[in-house]
Amino acid sequence: DGGITQSPKxxxxxxxxxxxLSCEQNLNHDAMYWYRQDPGQGLRLIYYSQIVNDxxxxxxxxxxxxxxxxxxxxxxxxxxxxxxxxxxxxCASKVAVANEKLFFGSxxxxxxx
Amino acid sequence: AQSVTQxxxxxxxxxxxxxxxxxxxxxxxxPYLFWYVQYPNQGLQLLLKYTTGATLVKGINGxxxxxxxxxxxFHLTKPSAHMSDAAEYFCAVTTAWGTGNQFxxxxxxxxxxxx
Numbered sequence: 001d002g003g004i005t006q007s008p009k010x011x012x013x014x015x016x017x018x019x020x021l022s023c024e025q026n027l028n029h030d031a032m033y034w035y036r037q038d039p040g041q042g043l044r045l046i047y048y049s050q051i052v053n054d055x056x057x058x059x060x061x062x063x064x065x066x067x068x069x070x071x072x073x074x075x076x077x078x079x080x081x082x083x084x085x086x087x088x089x090x091c092a093s094k095v096a097v098a099n100e101k102l103f104f105g106s107x108x109x110x111x112x113x
Numbered sequence: 114a115q116s117v118t119q120x121x122x123x124x125x126x127x128x129x130x131x132x133x134x135x136x137x138x139x140x141x142x143x144p145y146l147f148w149y150v151q152y153p154n155q156g157l158q159l160l161l162k163y164t165t166g167a168t169l170v171k172g173i174n175g176x177x178x179x180x181x182x183x184x185x186x187f188h189l190t191k192p193s194a195h196m197s198d199a200a201e202y203f204c205a206v207t208t209a210w211g212t213g214n215q216f217x218x219x220x221x222x223x224x225x226x227x228x
Contacts, residue, residue, distance in 0.1 A: 004156075031214060040122060042203065042220040043157075050214075058215075090156055098209040099145045099164035102216055104156030 002027045006091050006105035012113050013078065013085055021076045021108045023091035029103070030096040032074035036060060037088040037107075046089075049074055050096065078110060086111050115140040115206045119219035127227045132191040134222045136178075136204030139185065144206045146187040147216070148178055151201040160202075163187060174198070199226045 004025045013019045025032065031050050035043040045058030049068040063082025068074055074093075078085045088109050092102040120135040138144055145164045149157040161172025168180040174197075178189045187204060204219040 006156075033216075035218075040220060043218040045215065048215065088154075092156075094214065096214070098207065098214050099162075101147060101159045101162060102157070102205075104149075104158070106156045107154065109154070 004091055004093055004103055004105035006089075006108050009106070009108060011108055011110045013110060014113050016080045018077055018079050019085075019110065021078070021089055021091075021110070023074045023076065023105060024072055025074075025091075025093045025103070025105075026072060027093060027103060028071070029093035030071070031094050032068065033092040033094075033102065034058075034064075034066065034074070034076045035090045035092065037090055043090065046076065115144065115208060115217045117204050117206050117217055117219035119202075119204055119222050121222055122220065123223045123225070125225040125227060126194045128196060129193050132176075132189070132194045132198065132224065134189040134202050134204075134224065136187045136189065136219060137185050138187060138204070138206045140206055140208060142208050144208055146178075146180060147205045147207075148172065148176070148187075148189050149203045149205060151203065151221075153200075157203060160189070194224075194226045196226050196228065199224055 007022045033048040034046040047066040049055035065077045091105040094102050116139045118137045147162045148160040151157045163180045171177045176191045202222045205216045207216045
C-alpha cells in the first residue's frame with residue numbers, strides 16, 4: 001500500500017545530542033513537509049521541499065536541519081541547538097498541484113531525557 | 114499571507130446532537146480550504162476540501178462544510194454526533210499562489226462526545 005512511513009514512533013534525546021527522524025514515502029510525491037505539533041498550537045511548518053536537493057525553511061526552522069537526496073526520503077535532524085525539542089513531529093507529502101491534499105505519516109513523539 | 118482561526122479549542126456535544134466546528138480564514142487570493150481529523154497519537158486524515166465550484170462540500174463520516182466567501186468562513190458540521198467522532202479537528206488553508214504549496218493550519222478544536 002502507498003503511504004508515508006515515519007520512524008521511530010517514540011524517540012528520546014539526551015542533552016546536547018542530535019537525533020534524526022525518518023520520513024519515507026512511496027506515493028511518488030514531489031513535495032514533502034515537516035511539521036511540529038505542540039498542544040494547543042496546531043501544526044507549525046519546520047521545513048519543506050518541492051524537489052530533490054532543494055528545501056526551504058518554514059516558520060520555525062531554527063535548531064533543525066533536513067536533506068532531500070532522494071525523492072522518497074526527507075529526514076529531519078533535531079540538533080542540540082533546539083532547546084525545546086519535546087513535541088510530536090509530523091511528516092507530510094503531496095503532489096505538486098496546489099489544490100491537492102497533504103498526506104500525513106503517523107508521527108514521531110520526541111522527548112528529552 | 115494566509116491564516117486560519119478556529120473558534121473554540123474544546124467543543125462538547127451529546128451523542129446524536131449537531132456538531133458545529135468553526136473556521137474562519139484570511140487570504141488575499143482565492144483559498145483552498147481543508148478539514149482534517151486527528152485521532153490520538155496519529156497523523157491527520159482528510160475529511161473534506163473546498164477548491165472551486167459548489168460551496169457546500171461533503172466529506173467522509175457524514176461531515177460537510179460550507180464555503181462562505183462573504184463571511185470568510187468554512188465551518189464543519191455533522192447532523193448527529195457519534196462517539197467515534199471524538200478527535201482533534203484542524204482547518205487549513207492554502208492557495209494556488211506563493212511558494213511551496215504551503216498549508217496554514219488553525220490551532221485545532223478538540224471534540225468530545227458525551228454519551
